[in-house]
């Protein structure tokens with residue numbers, strides 16, 4: 162078994178994450194979200210000691226992530242920092258072939274992680290109970306289409322197609 166790499170959201174630092182592994186990663190935008198002075202001092206110290214590693218995800222993983230979340234409908238609910246952190250998780254999984262776990266309390270991020278099949282844990286909450294996804298449904302014949310169905314009307318009956326969220330499991 163490989164070492165466990167932690168990918169850390171700002172909530173991890175705000176809630177006093179104690180590094181348990183030597184591989185603890187985040188992105189610079191996340192450290193900017195830590196405003197509380199005590200958390201900030203602890204974080205800066207951990208970075209200085211090499212316990213937290215700041216890494217920029219490779220561009221191709223940022224692009225891959227953006228494409229994915231625009232399809233899943235999660236792009237509007239994620240901050241730039243969130244997106245970058247998710248791209249970093251993809252980067253570490255693919256480039257380092259690392260055994261990773263993302264620590265975040267953000268439900269939108271957890272939703273994306275669940276769909277991407279990337280292991281995660283929350284710091285203080287139990288986590289979400291299901292995964293939501295966008296579908297398009299015809300208001301006439303009720304046929305369901307994928308979120309990326311490109312038309313506004315149904316290919317079967319010609320009625321209007323609308324977008325809605327469903328719980329997928």
Ligand SMILES: [Zn+2]
Pocket residue numbers: 299300301302303304315316317318319320
């Ligand atoms: Zn229809």
